Amino acid sequence: MRAATFVFIALVVGAIVFALSLLARNEYVLFAGFVVLQYIVLATAWNILGGYCGYVNFGTAAFFAMGAYSTVALHKLGANPGRYLAGTFAEALIPLFPLSIPVLVVIGGLVSGLVGFGMGYLTLRLRGVFFAIATLALAVVLQTLIINWDFVGGSRGAYVIRPDSIALGPVSLSYIEYLYLVMLSLAVLALCVARQIERSRLGFGFATIRDDELAAEASGVPTLRLKLIATALSGALMGMAGAPLPYYIGYVEPAAAFGLPYAVNSIAMPMIGGTTSWVGPLIGAILLGTLQQIATVTISSVVNLLIVGVLLVAFVIIAPKGIVGLLQDRWRARLQP
């Protein structure tokens, strides 16, 4: 399938999902759906570095939170741009505030992409478990910085007041409908990016990094440059997923934005779905994300990570290549007796 065809189909599916979600006429569907979509973006982003290149990132929450906190910072600035910007070189920017969500998403992506690039640069020579530990350390450092940054609320957190509705041309959407649409678009974007990488020369390069970096170098693959592309791209998508968060929850605190569930889920979802193709994180995120939303309502959100943990262990033992790997093996066995 050509890339353009895939993008077209993804957009159509996205539009159908949006239409059906609106037809449900139930705000809860949108609130829960937003979270599942957020996990599709995070799992897909994690998989670009973790699945394609084989570099396990424990710091998803940090990249996600940097996106969220870019929004908080710009929201604060936007609430009173004259006070902060008047008389400075940035004075000309005042009329641009308040920034729209798509702009905030792009900025969140840039910030986290830069953090990803920096992380890649600092950890280029680390492999395996050492790299994973470094990403964890990065998350701790960034969280500490945010906790001590009063402008965005420090450890107390910050309130972000969202409008009731928004007019997109002739249509008027409630704000949750709007946020849902934004996250749905991001999910479509992330999946298209991942799928495009897979089919491209870049994807082949990533696979050689995962398989054997020395052999990759000997074949002419510039492994350092490719790793930087992967860390930046993966980080950027995570930051984009985080940017709308303050408007979604209305109140952001470091403990929530840097929460363990983001890191754990973004690893577990691709592992359970399958890490070698874009389908894996999608399946994993829909499955685990929905399961957790159901558990939150029927039991309690406390059991969410328990469910993820149990399923992860089960899959690592029973189907280490995830659901996609399981299906592929079946299919291959049928083709080649």
Next chain:
Amino acid sequence: MTQPLLEIKGLSKRFGGFVALDGIDLEVAPGERLGLIGPNGSGKSTLVNCICGTLQNEAGSVRFEGRTIDGLPANRRTHLGLARSFQLPRPFVSLTLIDNLRIPLIYTVAPRAGMLARTTRQMDERCMELLAMVGLDSRARRWPRDLTQVEMRKLELARAMAAEPKLLIADESMAGLSHSEVEDIIALLLRLNGQGITIILIEHIMRAVMSFSQRIAVLVSGRKIADGKRDAVVNNPEVVSAYLGQ
């Protein structure tokens, strides 16, 4: 005298306190066929690793086509025209054989010729041609895990050839091959050499070394103890006692 293609001066490499290579000097002329021999553990593979940038040497320098390549990462050296096979095969396990060969085409050959010079179909054809050269064309869509150790060595060689190098280093590619397979690979290497590719052959099978090489260099315990015309070297009493007569 023409400029050497590869020029190594005073190259040393240590692992901790262990000196694996000790002041190696070696020149290889364009178009030459050099046999590099020596007992196990004498430093042959380490020398290849230092030439190709897989390892960085502490002392000495390596020049390729007159240009110092010390400190260049391995991928840049491959782009310049150095390619090697690994003694212990290192295939890309998640890629099929044809895709294994596609990697050097994508990342070394295509950029050299301008990125769009080769279409996917041309690449497929070239990969199949290379696989056929080493007798693996019937397994093109299989994975490396389906291969025997010997077949993996052939894949290693094909992947190195795929980079279209000026200097090809084959590190014990023939161990375990049958008599006729050895003949086939030798014929293949001679054909490549006939096309102007310089070749360093590291091999334990003396029959192969003797029939292939014009010149032979001998490493023992990280030092080069002999270097010269094939027959002179193998009749050198020091070489005989240190290596051939072991």
